[in-house]
Amino acid sequence: MVLNAENVRREYGDTVALDGVSLSVDRGTVFALIGPNGAGKTTLIRSLTGTTEYEGTVELLGAPPEQTDTQQIGLLPQSFAPPERLTARELIEYYGGLYDDARSPTAVLDDVGLTDAADTWYESLSGGQQRRVCVGIALVNDPELLVLDEPTTGIDPAGRRDLWRLLERLTDDGTTVVLTTHYMEEAEYLADTVGLLADGSLVATGPPQTLIEEYGGANRLEVELAKSVDPGEAERATEPIGTGVETADRTLTIRGVTPRAIGDVLDALDDAGVDYDALSWQQPDLESVYLTLTESSGSTDTATRANRMEEITTP
Ligand SMILES: Nc1ncnc2c1ncn2[C@@H]1O[C@H](COP(=O)(O)OP(=O)(O)OP(=O)(O)O)[C@@H](O)[C@H]1O
Structure with a gap:
């Protein structure tokens, strides 16, 4: 086990940022932390890496974070x-110089797709390119454990x-990754x-598919009704076909519709x-899990909804 945390707590004045978090991460795996703004993800990352004070126990590569070899x-x-006012390459070289053993800047720049922008000042790079440089800096010492707080925010x-x-x-080569993300597809794909x-x-906590099976709910068919239609009709x-129907803003949602039953719904409407x-048919995904669990705890906020919109509109 690369990382083990037991009952980690962190308070800022009256704010309880972490209320007793326990988790463990095996070698060569990806652990993705998701949750609404203010849920405590960054505070947890900082506690796990010893960059803020915390109560509880953390073991990172067999030692408390403050004693782990950087x-x-x-x-x-x-x-x-x-x-x-340093170029991408100079920054990678600079941060590499902080370690006894650093990777070649050319290889790191290639990893993060910045070979062509290697000689551009950091301030002249786009926001997404700047974030790539930062990811490159985290890779420069060829770490066993990579801890990334929102690594892909701003990247196209x-x-x-x-x-x-x-x-x-x-991770195929044995690196362990802990990351936070607001992109549910990213967590579902990587974690x-x-x-x-x-x-x-x-x-x-669990594998994405397990969480989806447990909390994601049923498949659903959404039908955008024509303006003239009486939703009650x-x-x-369609009520006899699925496991439940409802209409909101002229969108009829029929839950529990299997792919084979889509034709039955259309026949019934005709x-x-x-x-x-x-019409669109949807399987539950990690976003369904997120919405179910955060809406039931009242934690979803406008920023998270805005983020969903970004995902929905991203080609
Ligand atoms: N340095 C600090 N001083 C005071 N309060 C803090 C500090 N850092 C975080 N907090 C509070 O702790 C709580 C958790 O914040 P944190 O930044 O860990 O959330 P987060 O899940 O990373 O949010 P986001 O998704 O917006 O990055 C919030 O209520 C925040 O206001």
Whole structure:
């Protein structure tokens, strides 16, 4: 086991940022922390890496974080602002110089897709390129444990997927990764274990598929009804097919519809003379789990909803 934490607590004045969090992470696996803004993710990352005080027990590579060899850990803090008047390459070289044994800057720049921008000042790089430099800095000492607080925020979709592939390669070679993210698809794709943090507590921990099966709910078919349609009529026509129906803003949702039953729904709508403009069928995913568990604990906030919109509109 690379990381083990027992009953970690952190208070800031009256604010309980972490309310007794326990978790463990095996070698060569990815643990993804998700949760609403203010849930305690950054505080947990900082506690686990010994960069803030905490109560409880943390063991990182067999020692408390304050005593762990920094050569073995790569840390990307959420807010990290390196000197702006250095180029990407100079920054990688500079941070590499802090370690006894550092990787070649050329290889690190290649890993994070910055070969062509290697000689550009940090301040002249785009936000996403700057974040890539920061990820590169975390990789420079070839760490056994990589701790990344929102590594892909601001990185475009293609660059995000490049980073996923890089992390997959690293974990295949035995690197352990702990990361936080607001992108549910990222957690679902990368994580062996997801921890959902809400109000300072881990409310669910497990492999993404297990969490989806447990908390994701049923498949659902959403039918956008034509303006002229009486929603009550559409509900009555489709009620016998799924496990439940409801209508909101002219969208009829029928839960528990298997792919094979989609035709039955359409036949029932046609038979009842119910007209519709569009339909979509959805399987539950990690976002369904997130929404179920955070809405039931009242933790979803506007920033998280804005983030969902970004994901939905991202091509
Ligand atoms: N240095 C600090 N001083 C006082 N309160 C703090 C400090 N750092 C965090 N907090 C509080 O602790 C709680 C948890 O914050 P934290 O930054 O860990 O959340 P988070 O899950 O990382 O949020 P986000 O998704 O917005 O990054 C919040 O209520 C926050 O206001």
